Amino acid sequence: MTIIIDEIAPRLRLLNETLREVARRPSALVGGAMLIIIVLTSLSFPAVYNVNPLSQDLMARFTPPAWQEGGTVAHLLGTDNLGRDILARLLHGSRISLLVGFAAVALAALAGIILGLISGYYGGRIDNIIMRIADIFMAYPFMLLTISIIAVLGTSLFNLILVLGLSDWVTYARTIRGSVLSLKEKEFVEASRAIGTPHRTIITRHILPNVISPLLILGTLRVANIIIWESGLSFLGMGVPPPMATWGRMLADGRIYITDAWWLVTFPGIAIMITILSINLLGDGLRDALDPRLRNI
Amino acid sequence: MKKLSFVCIFAAVALAIAIPGPVAARDAGTLVVVQEAEPVGLDLMRSSIQTTMNVAYNIHDTLFHPQEDASVTPAIAESWEQVDDLTWKIKIRKGATFHNGEPINADAVKYSFDRVFNPDIQCPHKGKLSGFKEVKVIDPYTVTISTDAPFAPGLYMLAYYLPIVPPGYIKKVGDAEYNATPIGSGPYRLIKWVRGEEVIMERYDKYYGPKPAYKRLVFKAIPEESSRIAALLTGESDVISGIPVHQRKKIEDSRKAYLTPQMGVMPYLGINTYEAPFDDVRVRQAVNYSINRELINKALFGGKAIICNGPTSPRTFGANPALKPYPFDPKKSRELLKAAGHPNGIKVRLAYGTYMSQIQEQSEAIASDLAKGGIEVTLEPFERAVMWERYKGKKHQLFIYWWDDAPEPHRYIYSLFHSKSRDYYYKNTKIDELLDKGAATMDRGKRALVYNEIDKILYDDCPWAYLYVIPEVFGVANGVSYQGKRDGFLDMRYASPKK
DSSP states (O other): HHHHHHHHHHHHHHHHHHHHHHHHHHHHHHHHHHHHHHHHHHHHHTTTSOOOOOOOOOGGGTOOTTTTTOOOSHHHHHSSSSSBBHHHHHHHHHHHHHHHHHHHHHHHHHHHHHHHHHHHOOOOOHHHHHHHHHHHHHHSSSHHHHHHHHHOOOOOOHHHHHHHHHHHHHHHHHHHHHHHHHTTHHHHHHHHTTTTOOOOHHHIIIIHHHHHHHHHHHHHHHHHHHHHHHHHHHHHHHHTTTTTTTTTHHHHHHHGGTTTTTHHHHHHHHHHHHHHHHHHHHHHHHHHHHHHGGSOO | OHHHHHHHHHHHHHHHHHHHGGGGGOOOEEEEEEEEEEEEOOOGGOOOOOOHHHHEEEEHOEEEEEOSSSOEESSEEEEEEEETTTTEEEOOOOTTTTTSBBBBBBHHHHHHHHHHOOOTOTTTTTTTTTEHHHEEEEEEEEEEEEESSSTTTHHHHHHHOBBBBHHHHHHHHHHHHHHHOOSSSHHHHHHHEEEETTTEEEEEOSSSOOOOOOEEEEEEESHHHHHHHHHTTTTTSEOOOOGGGGGGHHHHSSSEEEEEEEEEEEEEEOTTTTSTTTTHHHHHHHHHTTTOOOHHHHHHHOSEEEEOOSSSSSSSSTOOOOOOOOOOHHHHHHHHHHHHTTTTOEEEEEETTTTTTHHHHHHHHHHHHHHHEEEEEEEEEEEHHHHHHHHHOOOOOOOEEEEEEOOOIIIIHHHIHHHTTSSOOOOHHHHHHHHHHHHHSSSSSHOOOOOOOHHHHHHHHHHEOOEEEEEEEEEEEEEOOOOTTTOOOGGGGGOOOOO
């Protein structure tokens, strides 16, 4: 028991310190708070706002937002081209956008961590092979890759996450490999190796915990990117299939009505902007907080 | 020195901006038509692209004028008679000339007919005229046209796809040059074609028929739809094509222009009748009972669409007048599904192409209707080429495609339902027989009855869920009187200043 506490205590202290560092930076604080609000709102739906995002009311199509002439309180942000409630679709879409964002990053990070650790730690031929594969992935245009995979697999939520995750592992693998390369020459790793600790243990116990902070920063910033990519793919009709609501699809469907009904594209656009902004602010704050050179110690 | 050249350049630019372009050179005798694209060539025999043919039809004339009821009236042909089931004898108008003065005679007709089948021309209309055998010159102003088998829509096809061209001129300049500077037999003659800008035409004063009201005719291209609409509303153009449904109200509300219907787009919901659950006619009928066509028409098309009863558009020759559209009856749909052994409803796939935004909207509305009738739909959006490949590969279960509602039933009913044409999702030997009979029945009244029967059989058998026809429109400035035609072609001889 005491061993576990001994193990955990310093890390908890580190986490506590980090959080305090983050909290000292107003932009990170604002970003974090905004993100928490967004996540909570998307999770609380439909408990708070119980309107079906898929139910159509064709005769009520293009109802403007409540504060405009012709709007009603029943549809606070108005309705879309098939008379579906925009607020409900926005809330529903936030789940999908966030789910895709976090799940794809988790998938990419997982693949990136494993390959990056192996590549950096063992070096030699295996490093060469993995990095050349990474080069191929980087040289291949992302959109082309995604479109070809989607064309073969078809559109679905799972495929979308898979595709976005697969296209993004390279960034993680390269970052982690770089960190591992410098870490494995450090004394504590050499000492551990000298007393005969198996490679696997060295990797998981000594190296992995030390690459977590760059990974965390990278992951946060990539979530924002993935959400934008998801919007882009949905916009091109290759994201999550209709009638499921996502922000990108709402933009795409509303595009042709932009001159007649501005609210179709404006609200999902704002939603994407706020989410990306909050994640980026948080990511920036995290980077500053976790960088020892920038810390006021 | 440097400063001076700068001043010079500045002055030149300022001058260029200040001097009005050719747009200003408009007068009451000029009609400006703006389309989505400029023509690819001006030889009517070498293109099947609508925007190209629109321009070329003003320069060229055919033997007959096609009518909205799929009949024809005299044009270059003054009169005609049917010698037997396989031969028409056609008298050609005397004294009519091409724009260069070359006479229009029997030799020109024969030359034109043979040119359609000249492999160097690669005439895209060849297939539509493949039922014809040959043209024989009887005397300088009489020809006979014969077919291999009785071909009822023959004259109507000739009215569209056999422009009469001048043999002398073409032999002199060659086919490639003819495509750029054609000499036709139509009401307007080409003055010049400034590529990328405009095609300018002038009234041909020796035209045999009624003279067009406008002396000058200009075709321009503006690819962007809102700019095209702006051109109409600012008076820069008199007639425009390519107006999406959601932009129409803007034109109507402007009070500067009006809309006139033209060709109709007829979307349909195709059903794979070869595989379960749709191999059962009751399930197919259930689909027809679960679509609220009235509401879709009212909400999406402002009530301007024409609801279809069966596969034949109500505007097409041979549509059965006794048929009524399937009503929206989800209860009946569920009963039919139950009777077919699906008490809990069915789950199916509905494919559509992503390249037309309004099809996606309709697909989503239809999917939501079908769910009410016990048919749960997964939407499958496909890119254009994938959609088509899957269509031909019989991979769709339900799918939405469309056709134009041509006045002549042979054009689409045959293409879509005859098993020799496409048997991807449906085959019915009775329909095959009737379609062959319909093409070969020369008497118009009897022919209508054959198509009535086809309409009725397909209505009951439901190889499609029948939807509606959405009329496309042209936008016309208030000062111009012009009525769009069902073929969608912009034949500007019919336009005149509004009094």
